[in-house]
Amino acid sequence: MSSQTVPARGGQRSPDVDLLLHAGPFHAALRAAIEDSGLTLEGVRHRLAQRGIRVSLASLSYWQQGRSRPERADSLRAVRAIEHILGLPAHSLAALLGPPRPRGRWTRRNTPDQHYDGLLEPAAALAQTVRPVLGPSDHKLRVFSQEDRVRVGADRAIRVVRTSVVVRALEDDPDRFLAVYCAEPGSRAGDILPSAGENCRLGRVRRHPHAPVIAIELLFDRRLRAGETHLFDYQFTIDSAVPSVDYRRGFRYPGDSYVLGIRFAEESIPVRCFAFTQHEPHGGSNVDGELPVTPGRWVHRVARDLRPGVLGVRWEWE
Template identity: 80%
Template sequence: MSYPPTQAQVRGGAGSRSPDVDLLLRAGPFHTALRAAIEQSGLTLEALQHRLAQRGIRVSRASLSYWQQGRSRPERADSLRAVRAIEHILGLPAHTLAALLGPPRPRGRWTRGGSVARRYDGLLEPAPALAQTIEPVLGPSDRKMRVFCQEDRVRVGPDRAIYSVRTRVVVRALDDDPDRFLAVYCAEPGSQARDIVPTAEENCRLGRVRRHPQAAVIAMELLFDRRLRAGETHLFDYEFAISSPIPSADYRRGFRYPGDTYVLGVRFAEEAVPVRCFALTQNGVRQDGVEAECDEVDGELPLTPGRWVHRVARDVNPGVLGVRWEWE
């Protein structure tokens, strides 16, 4: 199958590139080189997305934008296929952009066994407040369980703010004797922790609650009625309600250790329906001064007539999963 030539190819490909663009294509970094090559071609992101679609490659404009801003980078097989296609569309020699990506960053599963100390700083923002809130109430149970499956149901009100998050969790005991779970919520910057109301809904009861004095971060213990044995599972529900919320553009769930299944559903009020929704992934956790990997937009998500958007993830890696939406 043949495709119409791009503006870059019509103008003569590599010979028409400026010395500055050629230097970026040789030395990188990837996002700067990609942005320069796209600008030189004269294509808009929408036009580039369309040309990729002609080749059967679906990439959201948000992903293309994030790639050229350095907020994320292509790593999945489909994304790398898109990079190879972009090289052809922009009239670049094969592997010009792909070579700037370097080797893939490690993903893989972290160990599931053993009682490993768990750190929470660097998982979600605000990082220092998160660690300061959580670590004083950590107990031995925290090291003895992993999330087997988890479902978040987020409700966005008519003022575009998140009013509640209802969560159902099944945990599996790695060792004997865990008897509680620590649930955490970080509201939008500018919110107050005192406005976050925690509730133990089903099959658990409320234990200690700790709010950060300055940041909108809260942690609550959910107590089980018995101690679990290694290999046992426990099902329970809890909720965070926000009494004076601030408008949001996304919802994020942080995972410090691997999980099996995660389901996230967001329901929007009739008066506040976004124009687009995207799956959002951040792989890795910031530790010892090393930055976590940037957000990667995984693709556009459909919004149902009932104003629901959802995503499902299997074999969850440490990092952050979420949904981002755009109002305009």
């Protein structure tokens, strides 16, 4: 057993700790798990430092008192390390955090349109499309892992996007997930054809009347209890020949992991591909490096400890 991992005293967690890990709140679960382990806050801080993670005693104290909560990428990394140090199930504490409190330049301000401002375009059309199908499940789920597999056709247009998602319930009763897709300018919303895959079925579908934007409900076969996870997948087929030069995924909230894979048709292989990240609304994107295209015509990128913003892959045809 690693000396940096401290199981609960007696080798088993208290039932009270398990209950709090299941239902929260985060600060109470963290405090109970630390007390159950027999470690002091200084002991937790020391073990984090051994892993190269610097967190002050004041921050740890505030987290377990509920006076503040971890939201930044380095703080979320510390939470995952604490789970391992205390011998807790992976993601058991992180799942209780939920969406971050409004802060910074990506926050929702005065209108629903601004909730998407700078995230994906067209922002106003996206907000107008999403707003009618938002429901109570929207704030009760958190995405832990997501994988997009994109197919680019011989005409250089994105033709299929298949997505696999694992969500975890932050509260009782969520029973659906909202997915959106924005096609290339010059396309129509009617060109975007949604379909549900495993472990979900299609609910309401909302298309914007003038912009290539669609929002869909994916209904689960049951209501989730707080702490439960659900794996499902869905697909968008795009019946449009408008060429694409990138694929981007917008994240409103921090997340755990994301995988993006893109396969190009044999007749249309780009000369180069780049990963990019956009951290600020309306700001420029940062190039994260050139990506190789495999002999099977795939390019992919992997991201962890996601921040609100946009991740994607851009390619050049000439």
